[in-house]
Amino acid sequence: MEIIRFADLKPEPWRNRGGVTRQLASQPKASSTPDGDWDWRVSIADVSKAGDFSPFPGMERMLTVVEGELLLLTVDGADHPLEKYRPFRFPGGAQTQGSLPTGDIRNLNVITRTGGFKGFTSIIELSKKRAKPIFEGQLGILLQGQATAGVGTQEPETLARYDAVVGSDVDTPDVLGRGFLAVVSIDPVVD
Template sequence: MMASVIRNEDLVRVPWKNGGGTTAEVAAFPEGSGFDTFGWRISMADVASDGPFSLFPGIDRTLIVVEGNGIELDVEGIAYRLDKASPKLSFSGDDITTGRLLGGPIRDLNVMTRRGQFHHRTRFVESGVALLAEGTDVAFLVALDGSFDVTLDSTIHSLQVLDTLMLEATQDLVLLSGTGRAILVEIAPEAPA
């Protein structure tokens, strides 16, 4: 099974257009695609101030706070508090969204898939085993609270905090060991209508 580690320290951070933070692309498909052409995109953003989020028409998004005290998102007039107790929200990139920090800067993981082409799901995992959902095309495992070892085909992939393991679809059990949690992101193509 093909797998590769993407180190957090190797990510290239670039400023947002509005200057409210920086973003770093972890992976995108097709490779080299831009904001208007990706089928899916995984990124990490550093949010340094309150302000509007960019619109992504036709995109389904999930935002997960991975560092910091949290953020309150206003999505089309409805407030959602994202913090350590409830760090995740899925919403449409079509929705007008603004963020208000709850006590200092945050880092978040963004998962975006183009509606009609791909869909995604995210879940928190701990030490033990994981099985990817049927139909998954590619998966990402992001270490959150501490180091994490992932064993695939008797090869151990060691992740430090916020490192990402990208792996192709498998129906084998994925062995996980570590002291904290990780986020498992699964991306699958939309079934033809």
Template sequence: MSADLIRFTAVPSRSWGSGSGRSKDLASGPAWDSGTPGWRLSAATIEKSGPFTRFENTDRITVPVEGELLLLNVDGTEHAMERLRPLRYPGDVPVQASLPTGEVTVLNTFAERDRFGAAVMVVELSKKNSPALGPDQFLVLLQGSAKASFDGGAPEDLDLLDTVAGSEESPAVLGRGFAAVVSFYPLD
């Protein structure tokens, strides 16, 4: 297995909130003064309705991956979130999750607002054309099937939520389905 492939099943999980679900950190960037990463990519299950953890001076992007509907009340404004549709919002305001149709799995990005930006684009995969993935970019398989090739090596099958880290060599990811291409970048 390539070092640029993060197997979702191999990543340890931890509880988040007050028992609201489990989270797995897929990748993280340089730490700031508190020792907290300047950016982070994670996947989390939301098992019950309740508040999200606040992260001061942080911007978030959440993408529902599994489950039918997630209602997020972000600082008094309700957002009905359907699968594969990203929502950007401040991480330091009150956020309340409701689960009208049951448990939901989400992909989350966190970026320290003064130092880093983040972008998430959900793309349809192709069997012929791979998305370009440079440094500090990640592809997370959200739906369907795909294979990743690194440095001209044999293709490796991806499972759902497996993550391919970009590099100067730009790994190739081909298949059918949908993936999130996540980019982190320093702010000048």
């Protein structure tokens, strides 16, 4: 079982210097490619000032506010108020600005190469009695509360806020606890 510990991730400034992001996962791995030279990326960003979002032409974005109350996103001139835990999909190359009417926010970003991959984000409430399996092509990210992740009979590991469990179809990890989990799925597009 693989767990990506949020506390171990290095904050990196946005291309436009309007905030910082911590990358949870990408394909190919970020260490081997420059920013934007990947097929998909999952990251958590801190937004502390209003301004333009970095463009990602040829990509599709899914953004979910995970901390804070509201992000007012303007995409190609249309306003979209984004509330906590409500994923929103938009073109990565669109002219996009964000404003913070209720203060700083943190968001979960899923960016995929259009025509190659499709990203999905679901927010689920965890249960202490019914495990949530995390399958191949998925990440389970603890947004709030207390949870553990384990495989089979091995001792479960405690998750901290924003830790990500990497899915597997061989030894499928299960997440148990109380709180909210983002399940991010990255699916290859098949013609």
